[in-house]
Amino acid sequence: MNLTTHLNELAAPDAAAFRTLVGRLRARPEREPSAGLTERIMAAVDAERARERRRFRLPSPRWGIAAAAALAASLTLFSVYRSGTGSSGPAEQADGYAWLAANQEPDGTWSPAKHGGAEAYRPALTALSALALARAPRGYAPQLQRACDALAAMQTADGAFGGEGRAQLYNHAITTYALAALNRGQPALRPVLARALGFIRTRQTAEGGWDYEPRSEGNAAVTAWQVRALACAEEQGFKEAQVPLRKGLRWLRSVARDDGSVAYHRGSPTRSEGLTALAAYALITAGKEFSGLPELGRRVAGSLSAAAGTDRGADCYRDYAKVLAFESAGAGPQAAAVRRQMLQRQAAGSRDQWETVGGKLYTTALTALAAR
Numbered sequence: 409m410n411l412t413t414h415l416n417e418l419a420a421p422d423a424a425a426f427r428t429l430v431g432r433l434r435a436r437p438e439r440e441p442s443a444g445l446t447e448r449i450m451a452a453v454d455a456e457r458a459r460e461r462r463r464f465r466l467p468s469p470r471w472g473i474a475a476a477a478a479l480a481a482s483l484t485l486f487s488v489y490r491s492g493t494g495s496s497g498p499a500e501q502a503d504g505y506a507w508l509a510a511n512q513e514p515d516g517t518w519s520p521a522k523h524g525g526a527e528a529y530r531p532a533l534t535a536l537s538a539l540a541l542a543r544a545p546r547g548y549a550p551q552l553q554r555a556c557d558a559l560a561a562m563q564t565a566d567g568a569f570g571g572e573g574r575a576q577l578y579n580h581a582i583t584t585y586a587l588a589a590l591n592r593g594q595p596a597l598r599p600v601l602a603r604a605l606g607f608i609r610t611r612q613t614a615e616g617g618w619d620y621e622p623r624s625e626g627n628a629a630v631t632a633w634q635v636r637a638l639a640c641a642e643e644q645g646f647k648e649a650q651v652p653l654r655k656g657l658r659w660l661r662s663v664a665r666d667d668g669s670v671a672y673h674r675g676s677p678t679r680s681e682g683l684t685a686l687a688a689y690a691l692i693t694a695g696k697e698f699s700g701l702p703e704l705g706r707r708v709a710g711s712l713s714a715a716a717g718t719d720r721g722a723d724c725y726r727d728y729a730k731v732l733a734f735e736s737a738g739a740g741p742q743a744a745a746v747r748r749q750m751l752q753r754q755a756a757g758s759r760d761q762w763e764t765v766g767g768k769l770y771t772t773a774l775t776a777l778a779a780r
Contacts, residue, residue, distance in 0.1 A: 529578065
């Protein structure tokens with residue numbers, strides 16, 4: 409750990425207090441540790457790690473990949489709401505908005521299980537559906553208010569918004585972003601958002617990222633989601649979002665490779681167009697106040713292809729992430745080309761590869777936001 413780097417990320421009073429504490433500790437006389445102390449500490453660490461792994465047992469790799477990709481779509485959608493993309497759509501998109509409004513549950517949520525999705529992600533898909541309605545040409549204020557009230561009511565004592573394992577961090581980032589983006593200036597929600605930010609900080613790794621399991625340094629998909637939530641909260645005046653945001657951006661910068669792609673984990677050889685696009689957008693927009701990050705994000709976006717056939721089949725997440733990356737990088741024609749491909753796949757009735765995870769709520773909301 410680079411202590412100087414971490415101190416530079418603290419507010420001046422906090423950094424001064426920490427340096428004072430370190431000075432006092434250094435002034436104390438050194439004592440010889442008891443015999444076997446190191447071995448006892450390492451044994452306790454190994455035992456705790458084993459317990460955490462049993463507690464956070466992951467589903468099959470195939471399910472995990474599907475869940476990550478499906479829910480990564482939602483963060484890019486939230487980013488669209490913030491950037492203003494897709495504020496109006498063609499006539500067929502009005503049907504999508506009306507379908508979402510008609511299928512809201514009496515308690516203000518949306519049920520993924522009723523529409524082919526996974527119920528574990530009800531908070532995330534409720535937030536996603538609400539953000540889609542917020543971009544509709546006509547107003548859906550009552551539906552949006554019920555959705556926001558329902559999301560706030562889902563918050564648990566530790567500040568999280570529900571779910572376990574992989575579902576928890578996706579639900580949390582998406583819901584935190586939605587409540588910050590859709591409720592600007594509402595004092596009643598500030599305590600909810602403050603607790604949500606506290607949960608994000610407690611789950612950030614020492615390296616600055618976020619991941620599903622404790623003691624992992626982070627993965628780019630989950631980290632990009634948290635970065636988007638933190639950036640939106642900071643814009644709402646939450647100063648406590650500043651330090652974890654800077655650390656998260658620094659972690660994303662560290663996984664950008666020489667060819668412009670982004671590694672899922674540090675050193676991971678896999679290339680994903682959707683993940684690369686999501687990270688590019690986060691670096692350009694959330695990193696706009698930091699020297700070098702927007703330029704890096706544009707270079708990452710430049711590694712993406714706008715040509716059809718780069719990836720197989722319909723994938724709303726991948727295509728929408730590319731639209732976001734290209735538009736934020738100033739590549740409007742490429743963004744328009746990808747958007748056309750996405751709408752053509754929808755018109756052809758192509759089945760989205762992640763539809764079994766997100767269901768019709770996911771594909772409908774994402775498609776509605778994709779249209780301009």
